[in-house]
Amino acid sequence: MNHTVKFNLNGSPVEVQVKSNEKLLDVLRDKLGVTSPKFGCGVGECGACTVLIDGLSVRSCITFAVEVEGKNVVSLEGLQADGPTKIQKAFIKNNAFQCGFCAPGFVMSATELIEKNPSPTEEEIRHALAGNLCRCTGYKNIVDAMNEVSQENKEEGR
Amino acid sequence: MKEELKVVGHNAVRLDILEKVTGAAEYTDDLAFGPNLLHMAVLSSPHAHAKILSIDTSEAEKLPGVHAVLTGKDFPEKFGLYLKDKSIFAVDRVRQVGEQVAGVVASTYEIARNACKRIKVEYEVLPEIHDPYDSIKEDAILIHPDLGNYEIEPWLDAQPGTNIAHLRKIRKGDVEKGFEEADVIVEGEYHIPHVAHTCIETHISVSKFSMDGRLTMWNSTQSPHTQRNIMAHSLGIPHKNVRVIAPPIGGGFGGKAGISMEVMAAAGAKACPGHPVKLRWTREEEFYNSSQRTGLRNKVKMGFKKNGKLVAIKHQMFWDVGASAEYGSNVVNATGFSATGPYYIPNVYIDSYACYTNNPICSAYRGFGYSEFSFGIESTMDRAAKKMGFDPVELRKINAIKEGEGVAYDVPMNPNGLIECIDKVAKEIEWGKEEKSDDPNKIIAKGFASVWKAPAMPANESSSAFIKFSEDGSINVLVSGMDLGQGFLTAMAKIAAEVLGLTLDKVRVELPDTDRNPYEWQTVASHVTWSCGNAVKRAAIDAKNKILDIVQRAHFIDKSQLYLEDNGVKCTTQESFFIPYSDFVITGIQTEHNTWIGGPILGSGMFMPEYTNAMVNPETGLGGHPMVHYTVGAGAVKIEIDKETGRIKVLKMAEAFDLGKAINPDLAKDQIVGGFVQGMGTALWEECIFDEKGKMLNDGFTDYKIPTILDVPRDMNPILVEVPQPDGPYGARGHSEHTMIPVMPAVANAVANGLGVRITDVPVTAEKIVMRMGKPEFMEEKK
Numbered sequence: 001m002n003h004t005v006k007f008n009l010n011g012s013p014v015e016v017q018v019k020s021n022e023k024l025l026d027v028l029r030d031k032l033g034v035t036s037p038k039f040g041c042g043v044g045e046c047g048a049c050t051v052l053i054d055g056l057s058v059r060s061c062i063t064f065a066v067e068v069e070g071k072n073v074v075s076l077e078g079l080q081a082d083g084p085t086k087i088q089k090a091f092i093k094n095n096a097f098q099c100g101f102c103a104p105g106f107v108m109s110a111t112e113l114i115e116k117n118p119s120p121t122e123e124e125i126r127h128a129l130a131g132n133l134c135r136c137t138g139y140k141n142i143v144d145a146m147n148e149v150s151q152e153n154k155e156e157g158r
Numbered sequence: 159m160k161e162e163l164k165v166v167g168h169n170a171v172r173l174d175i176l177e178k179v180t181g182a183a184e185y186t187d188d189l190a191f192g193p194n195l196l197h198m199a200v201l202s203s204p205h206a207h208a209k210i211l212s213i214d215t216s217e218a219e220k221l222p223g224v225h226a227v228l229t230g231k232d233f234p235e236k237f238g239l240y241l242k243d244k245s246i247f248a249v250d251r252v253r254q255v256g257e258q259v260a261g262v263v264a265s266t267y268e269i270a271r272n273a274c275k276r277i278k279v280e281y282e283v284l285p286e287i288h289d290p291y292d293s294i295k296e297d298a299i300l301i302h303p304d305l306g307n308y309e310i311e312p313w314l315d316a317q318p319g320t321n322i323a324h325l326r327k328i329r330k331g332d333v334e335k336g337f338e339e340a341d342v343i344v345e346g347e348y349h350i351p352h353v354a355h356t357c358i359e360t361h362i363s364v365s366k367f368s369m370d371g372r373l374t375m376w377n378s379t380q381s382p383h384t385q386r387n388i389m390a391h392s393l394g395i396p397h398k399n400v401r402v403i404a405p406p407i408g409g410g411f412g413g414k415a416g417i418s419m420e421v422m423a424a425a426g427a428k429a430c431p432g433h434p435v436k437l438r439w440t441r442e443e444e445f446y447n448s449s450q451r452t453g454l455r456n457k458v459k460m461g462f463k464k465n466g467k468l469v470a471i472k473h474q475m476f477w478d479v480g481a482s483a484e485y486g487s488n489v490v491n492a493t494g495f496s497a498t499g500p501y502y503i504p505n506v507y508i509d510s511y512a513c514y515t516n517n518p519i520c521s522a523y524r525g526f527g528y529s530e531f532s533f534g535i536e537s538t539m540d541r542a543a544k545k546m547g548f549d550p551v552e553l554r555k556i557n558a559i560k561e562g563e564g565v566a567y568d569v570p571m572n573p574n575g576l577i578e579c580i581d582k583v584a585k586e587i588e589w590g591k592e593e594k595s596d597d598p599n600k601i602i603a604k605g606f607a608s609v610w611k612a613p614a615m616p617a618n619e620s621s622s623a624f625i626k627f628s629e630d631g632s633i634n635v636l637v638s639g640m641d642l643g644q645g646f647l648t649a650m651a652k653i654a655a656e657v658l659g660l661t662l663d664k665v666r667v668e669l670p671d672t673d674r675n676p677y678e679w680q681t682v683a684s685h686v687t688w689s690c691g692n693a694v695k696r697a698a699i700d701a702k703n704k705i706l707d708i709v710q711r712a713h714f715i716d717k718s719q720l721y722l723e724d725n726g727v728k729c730t731t732q733e734s735f736f737i738p739y740s741d742f743v744i745t746g747i748q749t750e751h752n753t754w755i756g757g758p759i760l761g762s763g764m765f766m767p768e769y770t771n772a773m774v775n776p777e778t779g780l781g782g783h784p785m786v787h788y789t790v791g792a793g794a795v796k797i798e799i800d801k802e803t804g805r806i807k808v809l810k811m812a813e814a815f816d817l818g819k820a821i822n823p824d825l826a827k828d829q830i831v832g833g834f835v836q837g838m839g840t841a842l843w844e845e846c847i848f849d850e851k852g853k854m855l856n857d858g859f860t861d862y863k864i865p866t867i868l869d870v871p872r873d874m875n876p877i878l879v880e881v882p883q884p885d886g887p888y889g890a891r892g893h894s895e896h897t898m899i900p901v902m903p904a905v906a907n908a909v910a911n912g913l914g915v916r917i918t919d920v921p922v923t924a925e926k927i928v929m930r931m932g933k934p935e936f937m938e939e940k941k
Contacts, residue, residue: 036181045859098643100178101408138835
């Protein structure tokens, strides 16, 4: 069955025809040209497809497109209106990724964390990013970068 | 005077980090191919070993939206990298669960999948083999009865009429005499299961046959030129009409070396000219039908003198290469030459068997077999140390191979800093210092391992590079090595920048496109920094010579007085002389007569080791020079073991590798950290688990656990040692794969040191520890 879904994507209203069983990830990538969320597993295990729906990080590969009717969907593309965010800058400075395929998902999960908790402890950082798999880095530089963000926010009184 | 390096050896932000962190990097699946794009799905075998009696595709063909249905009868020819034993789609017989039997190209992936379900295949199930020990039994069913007819590299030794696809023997010295001379002999048997690469990006290919007969492929690959070569040969079309483009790759680890599913996409494209055809593996297909790491059963016997010196080794390795040995045969070959570990041993007996089984195909995996065999060697070293009353670190130092000593195939060892690596790791992990947990149920223990690895390559592997200048004095470096995440682009940029006196912001390095970028064998074997780095250095020197020539001709200054610095040309005798590249690298230099000297600056360079020789005596493994050099290193872990649950937590790691020269120290250390964590997964949990019919029981991330951010130790200590490689660019040799190798034995040795339980089969799971603790057959003397 076909549906028309209307939602906000990265700040702009979109309207798209989808099937009942179509996943948000496929609609974003194939119908709307938003390719930062990646296909890694298709069953919500790896976190590469993470986007924010009304500020909450969600696996778009196990979210039906019809579920986002009327909601605000933000992908990595929508975070950077003013250039790389503080989180992205810290990831860049720390060479936080290698192959980079998991990077968009990590940025989204990290963004959700910092929005809720601007200066998290390392323990909180690790728990918030535990659903994002990276096979290359051993996560060290990701944690280092996030610790820097946390420290910076603390110093800025956030 | 030692030349001061301005770029090489200094830290830098990696060239590709911005595009990766901003989402700008377009991986293969991110490319737009328009409404003409077709999708492909594959029907897989449910049986591990069966004859295909019939395939009926008629119902699939009738489904609206289906463009083509392909089966093995359309593609009778075999393909493979070293041994052509593989079919694009199964012909007459399937040899593993998940083997592709048919493919469907359709307007959507959903239609292609549904069409696959309508294909009727009649099988006659055959006896199946899942263990290399069963594979080599005399009455074993033959998995490849036609082995003797396959095309094969001359340095491989297939045994037709058996399931042995390759046998590499080493017979150096007299091993029996060696054991007679030994004061202490330690023997053991080990088992390593299959593990999976689990790149987060699954395999993907988009292939297109255009109407003029050209094949273009966009592949997630480590091997664009090798893929082009195989496609051109198997399709019988000229190389110039095959173009392989390699967009950014979402992880490789050896899994995307050579060629695998890409041939199916090309087959699909051939059936649908004019349409790009996309084939993307699901996560389950990625587990079954890309490749896994070779399984191993090995028997290690090592003989020592009282003073700790090794006198003999007998090492028999029975590799489970799965249903094809097209690439895995080289794992078997490379390890056959090296399965002594980084020790000088005068008497060496090695048998390395490539055993066909009905398990998923195994090929290259970070470490290329060295992780697997080093587990047995390094476990033996610890057992021997305990038996003889040596400190395990000391025993390794006593036997550490030195420059000039003969390796297993009796060629002198290259310069190396093994003892420095061992010492630095021992110091960092505080070897010898007893540590106690505050929790009485927990034990803190340490384990050590030292390792080596050589690039496994055909003797005439090669690399090449082009450098071209632009108007503003920036350069594009064209190479066909792949940045798998290891920092290849940044390393090549730095080498070019160093030679040309450029700042790093003036350099771009392009990902492979076989139409435009020059030849590279493959990005495997941890060899591209060394091999392609040499080619880039030579290309930069070529460009430099052209620049100096032009300036000499235009300004009448002898070249010997000119040097390159700060993005331009300077003169040793005239301090004020400076011509920025942007003034002349395209336009040339204007003379006083208003004529012009010069033109667009280009450099080219190539590299091939000219001392290697793979044609050894098959009975002894001697008489050749099959490896270029070894990179050595050591690793140690400090772990906490819960005595009640057996659960292990890694608290600290230290690893040191002698990479000759760190082109970028930061990224080189990142390789150690990443490789350690990947090794930690294989040491503690990772294992492809099969039922008795060869069906994988954990073909997803829920059941196949890889380390998460919660599992990794906080205290990770990568250490770089730099004993230059004489033929490496600035002395560099590779180390990226090596970083995994010490982890499995270091963990098992730590468990033995802490609890006295000797685990000889990885992974070292909590269950094994709890079930075996206290049982005499698993216990060894505590340190």
